[in-house]
Structure formats: C-alpha cells, structure tokens
Amino acid sequence: MTRGHRRIAVGGFQHETNTFAPRKADYNAFTSGGAWPALTRGEAMFGDVAGINIPIAGFIDEARALGQQLVPLAWASASPSAQVTEEAFERITGHITDALAAAGGLDGVFLDLHGAMVAEHHQDGEGEILRRVRQLVGPDLPLVASLDLHANVTPEMVALADALLIYRTYPHVDMAETGARAARHLQALLTGAAGRARAFRQLPFLLQLTAGCTLHDPAKALYEQVADRERGAVSSVSFACGFGPADIWHCGPSVVAYAQSQAAAEATVQELYDYVTAREADFVTPVWTPREAVARAIERSRGARRPIVLADTQDNPGGGGEGDTVGLLEELARQGAEGAALAIMVDPKAAAAAQQAGVGAEIAIGLGAGSGFGGQRPLQARYRVEALGDGRFTGTGPFYHGARMHLGPMALLTLGGLRIVVASRKLQAADQAIFRHLGVEPAAQKILALKSSVHFRADFQPIAEEILVVAAPGPNPIDHRELPYRNLRPGLRLMPLGPAFEPVGV
Ligand SMILES: [Zn+2]
Numbered sequence: 001m002t003r004g005h006r007r008i009a010v011g012g013f014q015h016e017t018n019t020f021a022p023r024k025a026d027y028n029a030f031t032s033g034g035a036w037p038a039l040t041r042g043e044a045m046f047g048d049v050a051g052i053n054i055p056i057a058g059f060i061d062e063a064r065a066l067g068q069q070l071v072p073l074a075w076a077s078a079s080p081s082a083q084v085t086e087e088a089f090e091r092i093t094g095h096i097t098d099a100l101a102a103a104g105g106l107d108g109v110f111l112d113l114h115g116a117m118v119a120e121h122h123q124d125g126e127g128e129i130l131r132r133v134r135q136l137v138g139p140d141l142p143l144v145a146s147l148d149l150h151a152n153v154t155p156e157m158v159a160l161a162d163a164l165l166i167y168r169t170y171p172h173v174d175m176a177e178t179g180a181r182a183a184r185h186l187q188a189l190l191t192g193a194a195g196r197a198r199a200f201r202q203l204p205f206l207l208q209l210t211a212g213c214t215l216h217d218p219a220k221a222l223y224e225q226v227a228d229r230e231r232g233a234v235s236s237v238s239f240a241c242g243f244g245p246a247d248i249w250h251c252g253p254s255v256v257a258y259a260q261s262q263a264a265a266e267a268t269v270q271e272l273y274d275y276v277t278a279r280e281a282d283f284v285t286p287v288w289t290p291r292e293a294v295a296r297a298i299e300r301s302r303g304a305r306r307p308i309v310l311a312d313t314q315d316n317p318g319g320g321g322e323g324d325t326v327g328l329l330e331e332l333a334r335q336g337a338e339g340a341a342l343a344i345m346v347d348p349k350a351a352a353a354a355q356q357a358g359v360g361a362e363i364a365i366g367l368g369a370g371s372g373f374g375g376q377r378p379l380q381a382r383y384r385v386e387a388l389g390d391g392r393f394t395g396t397g398p399f400y401h402g403a404r405m406h407l408g409p410m411a412l413l414t415l416g417g418l419r420i421v422v423a424s425r426k427l428q429a430a431d432q433a434i435f436r437h438l439g440v441e442p443a444a445q446k447i448l449a450l451k452s453s454v455h456f457r458a459d460f461q462p463i464a465e466e467i468l469v470v471a472a473p474g475p476n477p478i479d480h481r482e483l484p485y486r487n488l489r490p491g492l493r494l495m496p497l498g499p500a501f502e503p504v505g506v
Helices: 027-031 044-049 055-065 086-101 125-137 155-160 175-191 219-228 262-277 290-303 327-334 348-357 457-463
Strands: 007-014 069-077 108-113 143-147 163-166 197-202 234-240 254-259 308-312 340-346 362-367 379-389 392-394 404-406 410-415 418-423 447-450 466-470
Touching: 007 055, 007 086, 027 069, 027 086, 044 055, 044 069, 055 069, 055 108, 055 175, 069 086, 086 125, 108 125, 108 175, 125 143, 125 155, 143 175, 155 197, 163 175, 163 234, 163 254, 175 234, 197 262, 219 234, 219 262, 234 262, 254 262, 290 308, 290 327, 290 447, 290 466, 308 327, 327 340, 327 379, 327 418, 327 447, 348 362, 348 379, 348 410, 348 418, 457 466
Parallel strands: 007 069, 007 108, 108 143, 143 163, 308 447, 308 466, 340 418, 340 447
Antiparallel strands: 197 254, 234 254, 362 379, 379 410, 392 404, 410 418
8 A cells, every 4th residue: 555645533532530529421511621622523623722732633644744644533521530420431532432333444543542541331431432442443553542640551452453553641741642642653663663562551549649659760761761661673662650549440540652573562561560560659748737837837937038839739639539528728717828829729609609790809709629529618707809810721831731711700708818710511620720710929029829639740849949749538538448449450559558459248
C-alpha cells in the first residue's frame, strides 16, 4: 500500500473514577462541560478541542502534520467523581462505536482515554471501550490510546490496544504532547517502525496521589528513567502511577513497554519494576494536619514576600472531591488568618445569593458542605460580597492552558481576613486565572488555600514561598488505610511499606 493519506478515526472518553466519592457521573456530567469541552461529536469536535492541553488536540495537530486524514468520532470528559452511570457509559461509548461503524475504510484508530474509569456495570471502563472498538475494527487494524498518568492499567487494556501511551508529568503539562507522541507511534506502527511486542507488570503497592508529582524526586527521576529507556528496539515505555481511591481488582501502578521483540519489551518492564520497588520507601509523602498547617502558614507568612500555599488535597475535585468541604476554611477562620484566599468553594446557592445581593452587600448564609461529606455542616456566618463573576474565563497556566472555563455564577466572599472564591461548578484550583477572574492577584496574598493535590503546582509553585500538603477531612484520603476497600488484589500494599490488602470474610 503506497497511499499518502492514511485514514485515522479519532475520539475520546475520559473519566477518573474515585469509587468512594459522593456523586456519580451521569450523562449530564459529560454534556455540561467544565474546564474541558462538553461532549462533542462529528466535525464540530475538531474546533471544540483545538488549542487545549488535552491528548486529542495534540494528536490531531501531529497527525495532520504527518499528512493523515482524520475521521471524527466523539469526545467527552467529566470531572472525577464516583462511577460513570451505565446510561452515560452506554450512550457515549455508543456515540464512538456508531461513528466508527459508519466511518468506512480506516487505517487506524486513536482514542484519548483516562485509564481509571469505573462504570456502574464495568470495573474496567477502558477495557470495555477498547473491547467494543476492537470488535468493530477487527484484530489487525492499529488501535492506539493515550492514558492519564493516573491510569489503573489492566491486562485486558494492554491486550486489546496495540499501544498505550501515558503522560509523563504530574502536573499534567504534557497531555497534548502525549497525544502527539501517540500520533507518531501510530504512524510508526503503520510503517512497521514500531513493534507490537508488549510487556506489562503491576507494582505491589499503591502510590499516594502526591507521591507522583514529577516536579521533584522520586517521581521526577523515575520519569527520566522511563523516557531514557525508549530507544533502539524499544519503541514506547510508560509508567502509570495508578489511582488509589478505586476499589477494583486492577487498582495501582504499572509499567508497560512496546518493542520489536518480546525479550526487549520484557527486559525494559523488569528494569523499571526493579527500579521502583527498590525505592519504595522514597514514595512515602509528608502531610500536615489542618491545625499545624494553618499555624505554620500564619507564622511563616509574617516575614515572607510570597504566599504560603496550603493544598487541601483530600477535597481535590481532580480526585473525586466535590470542592465543598469546610475543614480547612474553618481552621483558617478559627486561627484568624489574615490576607488568606481560598479557592474553589463549590456552592451554587451561595453564588446565587451573592449575585442577588450585589457587590458590597452582606449576606448571612451557610457556606459549603453541600454534599454533606463526613457529616460536615455549612459554615454559618455573615459574608461580604466583594466581587462577582460569570465563571467564563480562559486558563492561563501550564496545566489548564487554553481551557475555556464555564463555572457558572461566581462570587468572592470575605470573612474577616479570609477571601473565598465561590463557584457554581467544580474545578480543581490549578490556575491563577481563577483568582484573577474575581480581581484577586494570587501572588499578593499571604496565604493561598487551594483545593488541589498536585496540579496547582504547575501555576502556583513559581509564586509560592512554601507549599504544605494538608489532610483536612475529604473524600480523597491521602492515607489509603482509611478507605474501606473490598475488591483489591489480595497482597497489594495499601501504601508504600504499608499493610497488604486482605479480603474480608475469607
Ligand atoms: Zn491524572
């Protein structure tokens, strides 16, 4: 075959599932959008994803540069939460497979997936998507998928796809770049330059979310090792940190490699497996209690020229939190923190009340705790409305670069020395534009409290004096021993050097 133009079908379906989170992702969660585009199908998909730091956008640009002709399927994502409902999974997977069935002759398929999706009726969401796509296109058509660094990769996913390519940064500043890598890899599969031999191995312990941050060691050094091993007969190497709060058999980190020979793929996987397991103790990450963290932040902020950042990791909307817990907010108020700003408190009722009252008004309301996590109650107080916003702005930091946000009505409320960014929809506080939308310059604050685990570091680490990871109560526990697991693999350690999971009732 000597045709210049290859026909490649492209689509995506992203969800990171925290099976312990308070709310599921229904069809509406995928059609309402947030930071990334709402469900998009057909030709409109190309414009909707253009210029955004997401894999499909990077794939499209690179594939076009390679002269490929692209056939749009469908693309959808929703904020991390509990399971994708059966209805949402079936409808969105159906959009992809219907378009694929109608696509005519193809030379390959690319899917932008997450890798940690759990549906109500399928523990391995991506394995099921790939199974249905493979069934349609047959065993020989090259099928490549990109995955999030937090993928819980399964043997089925490895068997069904010809290649899985995984992000190498957390904060994920390389999502579009991973899509571009996938385009080059698919091209290499078509020309025979990349091999289809593959090896896969799961690690024997779960990683905490914060341990995967590639801005510092040990994850920084680990991902340098990953990239370094991609040479010679080895065409692609990936390491997934896994996503701990998922009560499924295949939860956890893994390594996957593709090569011209089975021996080369297996040797690479073994080397990386040995590298990580030899450093297990290095992957334990420190955390602060809210009381200690706020006290230290107040003390340190007195002489500091830059803000002290508190990461409210356990309510991170990027990990399945609802962005409405009040533990850190209450502690900041209780200790009388001055010059502190918190983002994002998700509370549509509070945002509506502020919009109705207007700038300068005082409103007596209960703020936050709408999802009722852990029996929390809204923080009752008189708040002053300092600014209002329509929730429409564009991400400016390296992670949310180009993302066209629509967070619904927003408000900046003040309570003593605290300023609270309130939004109607949830979003991880990982971009300075969130504050600027309401007239707050983040670098000018003494303390910044951010509902995020690691992604905030891409935009906030450069302006931070110090960063403290705080364990205020929330649905995304940094200590997996707090989670009531039932379905993990027996023997899997819940933390680095931690206790092994044993199924109950055996
Ligand atoms: Zn991720």
